[in-house]
Amino acid sequence: MDQSDVTRSPAEIPLPPPYHGLHLAPVMRGFEPIVWLSPTRRSDVVRVRRHTCECVPIIYELCHSGGLLFIRRTVRNAEGPSIHESERLITVRMEALWERLITGQAR
Numbered sequence: 797m798d799q800s801d802v803t804r805s806p807a808e809i810p811l812p813p814p815y816h817g818l819h820l821a822p823v824m825r826g827f828e829p830i831v832w833l834s835p836t837r838r839s840d841v842v843r844v845r846r847h848t849c850e851c852v853p854i855i856y857e858l859c860h861s862g863g864l865l866f867i868r869r870t871v872r873n874a875e876g877p878s879i880h881e882s883e884r885l886i887t888v889r890m891e892a893l894w895e896r897l898i899t900g901q902a903r
């Protein structure tokens with residue numbers, strides 16, 4: 797890192813590819829629409845298992861809570877973040893949906 801990188805704010809420095817997280821594939825035709833619900837159980841203890849890259853305005857997180865998994869979608873708007881959640885499913889079913897989300901088969 798040279799001096800010019802130190803003086804610039806982090807937001808101005810583009811992330812080199814190795815530092816990027818997971819990026820979603822473009823959504824496919826005939827994709828499965830995920831039903832996005834308003835979060836209700838805010839007091840839950842939620843563990844984030846996986847999440848997509850934070851360089852884009854929409855972030856998806858695969859969350860674990862109370863023995864079930866769900867996907868949390870955060871859309872960062874100028875007015876602030878808008879958060880929605882998928883339904884909660886058992887691990888094998890939600891991991892399959894997460895995979896379809898990543899590969900563009902669901903969104």
Ligand SMILES: [Zn+2]
Pocket residue numbers: 816817819849850851852
């Ligand atoms: Zn990225």
